[in-house]
Amino acid sequence: xxxxxxxxxxxxxxxxxxxxxxxxxxxxxxxxxxxxxxxxxxxxxxxxxxxxxxxxxxxxxxxxxxxxxxxxxxxxxxxxxxxxxxxxxxxxxxxxxxxxxxxxxxxxxxxxxxxxxxxxxxxxxxxxxxxxxxxxxxxxxxxxxxxxxxxxxxxxxxxxxxxxxxxxxxxxxxxxxxxxxxxxxxxxxxxxxxxxxxxxxxxxxxxxxxxxxxxxxxxxxxxxxxxxxxxxxxxxxxxxxxxxxxxxxxxxxxxxxxxxxxxxxxxxxxxxxxxxxxxxxxxxxxxxxxxxxxxxxxxxxxxxxxxxxxxxxxxxxxxxxxxxxxxxxxxxxxxxxxxxxxxxxxxxxxxxxxxxxxxxxxxxxxxxxxxxxxxxxxxxxxxxxxxxxxxxxxxxxxxxxxxxxxxxxxxxxxxxxxxxxxxxxxxxxxxxxxxxxxxxxxxxxxxxxxxxx
Ligand SMILES: [Zn+2]
Numbered sequence: 217x218x219x220x221x222x223x224x225x226x227x228x229x230x231x232x233x234x235x236x237x238x239x240x241x242x243x244x245x246x247x248x249x250x251x252x253x254x255x256x257x258x259x260x261x262x263x264x265x266x267x268x269x270x271x272x273x274x275x276x277x278x279x280x281x282x283x284x285x286x287x288x289x290x291x292x293x294x295x296x297x298x299x300x301x302x303x304x305x306x307x308x309x310x311x312x313x314x315x316x317x318x319x320x321x322x323x324x325x326x327x328x329x330x331x332x333x334x335x336x337x338x339x340x341x342x343x344x345x346x347x348x349x350x351x352x353x354x355x356x357x358x359x360x361x362x363x364x365x366x367x368x369x370x371x372x373x374x375x376x377x378x379x380x381x382x383x384x385x386x387x388x389x390x391x392x393x394x395x396x397x398x399x400x401x402x403x404x405x406x407x408x409x410x411x412x413x414x415x416x417x418x419x420x421x422x423x424x425x426x427x428x429x430x431x432x433x434x435x436x437x438x439x440x441x442x443x444x445x446x447x448x449x450x451x452x453x454x455x456x457x458x459x460x461x462x463x464x465x466x467x468x469x470x471x472x473x474x475x476x477x478x479x480x481x482x483x484x485x486x487x488x489x490x491x492x493x494x495x496x497x498x499x500x501x502x503x504x505x506x507x508x509x510x511x512x513x514x515x516x517x518x519x520x521x522x523x524x525x526x527x528x529x530x531x532x533x534x535x536x537x538x539x540x541x542x543x544x545x546x547x548x549x550x551x552x553x554x555x556x557x558x559x560x561x562x563x564x565x566x567x568x569x570x571x572x573x574x575x576x577x578x579x580x581x582x583x584x585x586x587x588x589x590x591x592x593x594x595x596x597x598x599x600x601x602x603x604x605x606x607x608x609x610x611x612x613x614x615x616x617x618x619x620x621x622x623x624x625x626x627x628x629x630x631x632x633x634x635x636x637x638x639x640x641x642x643x644x645x646x647x648x649x650x651x652x653x654x655x656x657x658x659x660x661x662x663x664x665x666x667x668x669x
Contacts, residue, residue, distance in 0.1 A: 223252035226637065227268050228601065229261045231276030234617055236283050236575045237592030242614040248281060250599040253414060253636040258593060274632065274639075276603050283591050284347025284600035284635060285544035286578035289448075289486040289507040289536025292334040292351050292366060296662045297321055297539075300669065310454035310518050318354075319386065324668040325355040327365050332661040334366045335654045337542055338373040342640045342649065344543035345602035345630035348376040348582050348590060350484065350507075350536070352421055352448055356387045359394040363402040367416050374640045374648045376414075376600065378585040379406075380421030380448045385432050392432050395421070396439050403443045414598070415636060417585045422478065424450040425469045426460040433476040446482025446584070449473070451506075452495075453487035454518040470495035479504040482584050486536060489513060489521045500531045505581045508573060510550040512538030520558040523551075527569060534578040535570075545627035548574050552622050567618030603632035 226249070233246035235258070247264035249257040249271060257264065265273075297317065307313040325333070330353070341349060355362050363379050370377040379402065383395035399420045406418040420440040422428060428436075440447065452458055452469045461469045470491055473479055481503035488499070488506050499506060508523050526533050537547050548570050555565035579591025590598040606629045612620050633641040640648050 224637075225268060225271035226250040226274065226634075226639070227264060227271035228274045228276055228281055228603070229265055230278060231261075231281035231603065232278065232612070233258065233593055234280060234282045234614070235593040236579075237594045237597075240614050240617065242612065242617065246281070248593060248601065250601070250634070250637045253599055253638075254588060255593060255595055255597050255599050255601075257595060274603075274642075279631065280604040280606045280629075281593070282345075282602055282604065283575070283579075283593055283597075284602050284633065285345055285574070286348040286534070286582050286591050287341070287346050287537050287542060287544055287547075288350050288505075288534035288578050288581045289484065289509055289538055290337070290349050290351050290542070291353070291539035292337045293322060293325060293330060293353050293355060294318070294539035295333040295336045295658070296329070296665045300666055309456075310516050311456050313516055320669055321665070322354040323356050324665045325358055327358045327362065329661050329665055330355050330358060330362050331365045331369055332654070332658045334369040335373075335649065336658045338369060338375055339646065339649050339651045339654055341375055341542035342373065342633045342646060343630065343644075344541070344545070344627040345604070345633050346375075346542045346544050347600040347602070347633065347635040348586070349542070350378045350419075350448065350582070350585070352380055352382055352486070354382045354384075354423070356391050359391065359398050361398075363398060363418070364405075367402075367406075370416055372648060374638045375635050376416075376586060376590075376598070378417045378419055378582075380419045382421040382423040383432065383436055384423035384427040385429050386423070386427045396436055400439045400443065403440075403445045407443070414587050418445060419448045419482065419484070419585065420445045422447055422449040424453065424457055425472055426457045430465070430476070433473075433478065437477040446480055446484070447478045448484045449478065449486065451485035451488050452490040453513075454516070455490050458490050468492065468495055470498045474498050474502065481505075484581065486538070487513065487518075487521060488526070489519045496526060496529060496531060499526070500529055503532075505584070506531055506533045507536040507581070508533055508551060509536045509538035509540075509547075510554045511540045511547060514550065514554055520554055523573070524555065524565060524569065527572065532577050532580055533573055534581045535573045543627035544574060545621065545625050549622055567622055570622065571618045599634060599637040601632075601634040602630050604629040605631050
């Protein structure tokens with residue numbers, strides 16, 4: 217087969233395969249054959265080794281083999297906030313967090329900081345087995361071409377990402393116009409990139425209803441229309457967003473966005489903490505994708521989204537990190553815990569629902585932006601695969617896998633990360649990115665960013 221197609225083959229053998237997908241199966245002594253960028257066969261190890269002797273071999277040595285994690289909402293640009301001191305009194309609410317931290321940090325970023333900030337996140341993602349990331353970028357003093365800078369870093373890393381620039385009115389009409397231009401330019405570029413489209417795609421970024429006038433929303437809808445792209449926006453993250461929307465338009469946030477033509481099956485509404493039943497129906501009817509970010513919501517004390525009702529009413533809710541560490545196992549744990557604590561009910565947010573968000577729904581969300589199915593070990597899916605050094609001391613079955621993942625796996629067990637058939641980390645050694653050089657560069661840039669902050 218190698219001779220015929222010219223595509224390289226990689227065989228991951230002797231693994232415990234957790235396939236996810238429609239019927240999650242656990243395959244002991246299993247093997248997975250990758251050809252080019254996709255999975256082409258799954259079967260018993262001994263058989264597969266015999267029938268594919270020429271394939272490059274990775275011996276999983278009994279370890280767990282799973283699909284790479286997907287992060288459906290993140291901000292690479294926020295990396296330098298780690299350890300940053302905010303001058304004056306600590307922010308007391310969400311609008312103050314935006315004003316005192318994020319809207320000051322993003323203004324300090326120059327193109328090189330954008331690159332450096334993205335690279336440290338990509339190193340973190342490879343190490344924790346996150347192979348697909350949907351990013352939302354802001355750098356008001358380095359807008360034009362910022363998405364190219366991030367795309368270059370993503371390409372270098374070998375990971376998969378969907379990028380956008382957040383349009384907002386908060387920095388005046390010129391920057392809003394520049395944001396619109398950057399999205400439209402990059403969407404066309406990503407669309408015409410041929411094979412690269414499997415790795416880097418684009419959506420149209422909007423900050424949030426509370427920093428967007430009716431005129432700017434209309435301009436964005438108009439600019440996005442001919443591209444066919446959807447939007448990526450923060451929705452009702454805090455009560456302030458609803459208050460602002462009612463004041464501006466007499467409508468609640470989701471309805472305001474629906475009227476503006478922002479919702480749809482390729483649009484992502486991040487958070488949706490403060491939506492009502494009426495808005496939830498609009499999300500479902502329009503097929504809009506929702507992303508839950510429990511660590512961020514807890515950190516900002518904005519409240520807890522009613523994810524269980526959304527799932528019950530068939531809204532596609534996935535999981536994102538909103539700029540927290542690119543370790544989706546940590547995000548899964550937060551999702552598992554916060555609803556129990558908030559509702560005072562240990563039955564809240566069962567493990568299966570966490571898995572539904574992190575795997576099935578995140579795969580559904582990502583598949584709207586990438587060409588092939590992903591987020592599962594299945595023939596025909598993107599070959600996004602991770603190996604974890606996890607040795608269970610209680611029986612592991614397909615049925616109890618969620619609780620092994622939640623209570624046994626922290627994300628540091630990942631030894632191999634493969635994205636699109638390309639080996640990005642082997643036995644914990646990064647192969648595409650020079651982590652040491654990236655860290656040293658980030659340290660220099662972060663010091664400068666903090667001075668300007
Ligand atoms: Zn966000």
